[in-house]
Amino acid sequence: MADRNPALIRQLWQASMAGIMLAACIFVGTGIGVWLDRWLGTRPWLTIGFMLLGIVAGFYNVFKIVSALNNPRRLK
Amino acid sequence: MSAVPESVEFHLPFDSSILMSALTVGLIALVSWVGTRKLSMIPRGGQNFLEWILGIIYQFADDMIGPQARRYYPLFAMLFFFILVSNLMGLIPGLFSSTSRLSTTVGLAMVVFFSTHYFGIKERGIGAYIKHWFGPVPVWLKPFMFLIELIGELARPLSLSFRLFGNILAKEILLGVLCMLVVIFLPSGNIIQQVLALVPLILRPLIILLGILVSIIQAFVFMILAMVYIGGAVQAQEGH
Numbered sequence: 001m002a003d004r005n006p007a008l009i010r011q012l013w014q015a016s017m018a019g020i021m022l023a024a025c026i027f028v029g030t031g032i033g034v035w036l037d038r039w040l041g042t043r044p045w046l047t048i049g050f051m052l053l054g055i056v057a058g059f060y061n062v063f064k065i066v067s068a069l070n071n072p073r074r075l076k
Numbered sequence: 077m078s079a080v081p082e083s084v085e086f087h088l089p090f091d092s093s094i095l096m097s098a099l100t101v102g103l104i105a106l107v108s109w110v111g112t113r114k115l116s117m118i119p120r121g122g123q124n125f126l127e128w129i130l131g132i133i134y135q136f137a138d139d140m141i142g143p144q145a146r147r148y149y150p151l152f153a154m155l156f157f158f159i160l161v162s163n164l165m166g167l168i169p170g171l172f173s174s175t176s177r178l179s180t181t182v183g184l185a186m187v188v189f190f191s192t193h194y195f196g197i198k199e200r201g202i203g204a205y206i207k208h209w210f211g212p213v214p215v216w217l218k219p220f221m222f223l224i225e226l227i228g229e230l231a232r233p234l235s236l237s238f239r240l241f242g243n244i245l246a247k248e249i250l251l252g253v254l255c256m257l258v259v260i261f262l263p264s265g266n267i268i269q270q271v272l273a274l275v276p277l278i279l280r281p282l283i284i285l286l287g288i289l290v291s292i293i294q295a296f297v298f299m300i301l302a303m304v305y306i307g308g309a310v311q312a313q314e315g316h
Contacts, residue, residue: 009136013300020239024231032227050227053220057227 011069018065022058029054096174100162129156136300141307144199148306151191155184156299159240163291166248167284175294176248181241185233188302196309205309236301243294247287254280 033050037043086092111122119127133153137145159175166173174180197205211221254276261273 009139009300013297014304016297017235017301020235021228021231024235024238025227028230028234029227032230053223054227056220057224057231060224061228061231 014065015069018062021061021065025058025061026051026054029057091177091179093172093174093177093180096162096165096172097180099171100158100165100174103165104157104161133299137303140300140303141310144310145307148195148303151187151306152299152303155188155302156295159184159298160291160295163244163295164288166244167251167287167291172248173244173291175240176244178237178241181237182233184240184298185237188236188305189229189233192305192309195306199310232305236298240294240298243290247283247290250283251280251287254283 030047030051032054033047036046036050040046086095088095107122108126111126115123130153133156134145134149137149137152141148162173162175162180164173165171166176175184193205209222209225210218211225213221257276258273258280261269261276264270
């Protein structure tokens, strides 16, 4: 284990997260939208809005992970 | 009726995954007690093995979080050992993995989620911590940025818990189904079905090997991701 590269291992796990994060973000966004719609009675507008936000958040997270893969110094 | 056909019904007044969690904790406590009973400067036997595993965990935490990682060693070691022992427990007939129940994995993910934010606020102060939620964007975009970051943060425990739950439940169901196939095919009296029963008999040991691999990898992934999240929260952001 002495010759391993910690940045590489961290990148590996982060990269494995990229796909599942995209799906999970959309799921969470839609979930928040449905919940708010039920609570405020504004169906279907908040569901649509938060689903779009979830999609943006998913791609934003994938972008963050991928740009970190290209530039290990910025990886957080 | 349990989701896993192989598992035994325990007829308890509470969910049997709590029993399995308690067994897991008991087993870890027993192994730790046996391993640390006769501590010596030159470790041997059980103490040597435990120190080797803990050494690897500490090394990873140091690499990912930096000098302040020492404070979070117990959390990572807890996550790794609990998930590992719990996963492997599912390979013993009659027992099942408490991590194959969503309630346990969500509980573990919640521990990571809340500790991430607690340690983040504690290390960096509440002002700096809240500021990084709004990102390096113009003022009119900040509310959207906050919502996007919020969704991203909430998606983390979801993906953590569902991956662990899905992997371990799949392993349990697969082993259970193979077991059931043998039970159905062997006494059927039909020669074709009896020959077919050989397939799960050969397949099952291989799936158990795969299950051991998956158990170790999933415990490791969960721990590494907890380190990545907590490391990201406690370190000052450089890129922004």
